[in-house]
Amino acid sequence: ETGPLRRGRLVRFKGVSVEQATVDQTLPTISDDYTYQAFIPWGTPIEPGATRPYNGEPDRRPTPEEASKQVGLGHDGMWFFPEAPEFLDGPQRYALGSNRRGMLCVNHEYGTNPHALGKSFPESLTDVRLSQNIHGVSVLAIEKSFRGWDVVASPNSRRITVNSRVAFSGPAADSPLLQNPAGNVPLGTVNNCGSGYTPWGTYLTCEENFNGYFGANGAFDPSARQARYGLSANGFGYGWHVFDKRFDLTDPAYVNENNRFGWIVEINPFDGTELPTKRTALGRFKHEAIAIAETPDGRVAAYMGDDQSNDYCYKFLSALPWREAIAQGVSPLDEGTLYVARFNDDGTGDWLPLTIDNPLLAAEFADQAEILIFARAAADILGATPMARPEWTTIAKDGSTYWTMTDGDGVFEGGGAGYILNTVDANGSAGDSFIWTIFYLCSDSAGDPDLAFDDCDAAYADPDGRLFIGTDGGQLYGLQDQVVVFDTTAEDPQPVRLLVGVTSDEITGWTHTPDQRTAFTNIQHPGNGNPALTNFPLPYDGVTIPRDATLIIEKKGPGKVGS
Ligand code: FEO
Ligand code: CA
Ligand code: CA
Numbered sequence: 318e319t320g321p322l323r324r325g326r327l328v329r330f331k332g333v334s335v336e337q338a339t340v341d342q343t344l345p346t347i348s349d350d351y352t353y354q355a356f357i358p359w360g361t362p363i364e365p366g367a368t369r370p371y372n373g374e375p376d377r378r379p380t381p382e383e384a385s386k387q388v389g390l391g392h393d394g395m396w397f398f399p400e401a402p403e404f405l406d407g408p409q410r411y412a413l414g415s416n417r418r419g420m421l422c423v424n425h426e427y428g429t430n431p432h433a434l435g436k437s438f439p440e441s442l443t444d445v446r447l448s449q450n451i452h453g454v455s456v457l458a459i460e461k462s463f464r465g466w467d468v469v470a471s472p473n474s475r476r477i478t479v480n481s482r483v484a485f486s487g488p489a490a491d492s493p494l495l496q497n498p499a500g501n502v503p504l505g506t507v508n509n510c511g512s513g514y515t516p517w518g519t520y521l522t523c524e525e526n527f528n529g530y531f532g533a534n535g536a537f538d539p540s541a542r543q544a545r546y547g548l549s550a551n552g553f554g555y556g557w558h559v560f561d562k563r564f565d566l567t568d569p570a571y572v573n574e575n576n577r578f579g580w581i582v583e584i585n586p587f588d589g590t591e592l593p594t595k596r597t598a599l600g601r602f603k604h605e606a607i608a609i610a611e612t613p614d615g616r617v618a619a620y621m622g623d624d625q626s627n628d629y630c631y632k633f634l635s636a637l638p639w640r641e642a643i644a645q646g647v648s649p650l651d652e653g654t655l656y657v658a659r660f661n662d663d664g665t666g667d668w669l670p671l672t673i674d675n676p677l678l679a680a681e682f683a684d685q686a687e688i689l690i691f692a693r694a695a696a697d698i699l700g701a702t703p704m705a706r707p708e709w710t711t712i713a714k715d716g717s718t719y720w721t722m723t724d725g726d727g728v729f730e731g732g733g734a735g736y737i738l739n740t741v742d743a744n745g746s747a748g749d750s751f752i753w754t755i756f757y758l759c760s761d762s763a764g765d766p767d768l769a770f771d772d773c774d775a776a777y778a779d780p781d782g783r784l785f786i787g788t789d790g791g792q793l794y795g796l797q798d799q800v801v802v803f804d805t806t807a808e809d810p811q812p813v814r815l816l817v818g819v820t821s822d823e824i825t826g827w828t829h830t831p832d833q834r835t836a837f838t839n840i841q842h843p844g845n846g847n848p849a850l851t852n853f854p855l856p857y858d859g860v861t862i863p864r865d866a867t868l869i870i871e872k873k874g875p876g877k878v879g880s
């Protein structure tokens with residue numbers, strides 16, 4: 318039963334039933350108490366009139382030039398930055414500001430060749446440029462009117478793609494391991510998966526499976542460290558390396574290009590002239606997402622997962638209180654310590670510092686830069702705990718951290734459907750130890766069609782105590798991927814189903830306006846790009862190419878989303 322004690326007082330809406338959600342899976346199904354607006358599908362001009370839109374016409378795709386001015390594919394992590402923001406004190410630091418206007422940053426994680434190109438392999442550099450230009454990040458000015466939400470003009474709107482100029486900062490910025498004999502300036506961000514945001518009002522985008530975009534035109538024998546990051550001769554089949562030497566692992570002019578990806582990138586949504594900056598102090602791995610908490614002494618602690626079977630959970634702790642760092646003109650994310658987690662069987666854990674003054678690491682690495690660039694290899698040496706695919710992190714109202722472990726291999730697999738972990742650090746996020754508990758095993762809900770959800774992935778804890786979970790993986794009872802909501806303050810928290818997506822999609826990313834009455838989430842890879850399955854966001858016609866899009870969610874009548 319799902320009585321009030323289990324659901325809690327924070328989550329009272331009517332959950333979506335399996336029957337409701339399986340009638341028509343060509344469009345999303347939302348709770349009867351809610352409405353949604355599909356927004357900024359792939360191909361929407363970043364600014365009104367900036368370029369010809371792409372509307373899913375099956376007989377053409379955008380040109381690379383058009384794609385560089387349009388919303389991309391693979392909508393994933395996101396954050397809404399209200400106009401006139403103010404930040405509250407406390408562990409979560411929510412922004413105050415406009416509920417009707419602001420900047421929306423959206424990641425474009427990936428687009429498979431047929432979906433983006435209309436063919437299974439690129440045939441020219443032009444094809445590769447199109448593929449590259451549908452990746453990256455969109456920064457859009459958006460505004461609510463009587464009609465709903467619209468994209469509006471702003472000097473700070475922009476598309477950041479695989480070919481946009483970026484900067485490196487922090488301890489590894491000047492490392493020779495990040496320079497190429499070609500002398501090329503740092504360009505681009507790729508496979509932008511989950512996201513985060515800082516108390517100083519910037520967006521953080523996370524480079525996850527960057528390895529798949531590299532390949533080899535000649536014989537390629539990966540070094541042990543390259544193998545540890547999954548670099549291979551064929552990559553994921555994008556074929557960029559065939560026409561763009563920058564992604565050819567065997568081109569001597571670009572030997573270190575692969576080291577330039579796998580970072581967390583900071584973007585200022587309110588200054589379109591500032592370069593996206595790769596923060597090397599946060600380490601290089603397959604970054605899923607990042608969540609920042611403030612410590613009692615004003616430093617920032619950033620919690621990050623490395624999404625691979627048997628990979629690790631990390632924390633970065635800044636050296637300075639963030640306000641002091643900003644006042645000195647340095648980024649709080651450039652100086653500090655990177656830690657990796659060891660989970661002990663007794664419910665405690667330790668944060669192990671990845672620093673060159675550890676003799677075990679000094680024996681294998683020349684300097685701190687090399688440790689950060691090959692953080693996975695350093696973490697291996699310290700005996701970090703292999704986890705079952707760490708995905709998103711989010712900071713709860715009480716300052717603890719929720720982590721989603723999706724379906725994967727690790728020391729604790731949690732019934733094969735993923736699980737939600739909670740950690741509480743000693744000394745309010747500043748400590749080098751923690752206590753861990755399992756908040757929820759997804760497999761526990763398998764016997765009840767009203768509760769069932771699998772493969773937890775996206776996670777967002779709101780300021781009141783609700784926890785929103787987006788899924789990515791096969792669901793029971795014929796359901797598609799979904800969003801469920803927990804009241805974490807309930808006696809026995811149980812999921813309530815808010816939203817179910819369309820055939821072969823996943824649902825990811827979560828953000829809201831300061832009043833929490835408008836929320837945003839993403840429908841990613843609807844139909845896996847196949848128009849015979851769905852033509853989302855349009856009603857079914859069997860022909861129009863389905864496009865990733867954002868759903869803007871509001872309650873029918875007043876109320877916070879999730880209530
Ligand atoms: Fe891009 Fe691990 O999800
Ligand atoms: Ca994910
Ligand atoms: Ca996943």
Ligand code: CA
Binds near residue numbers: 789
């Ligand atoms: Ca995914």
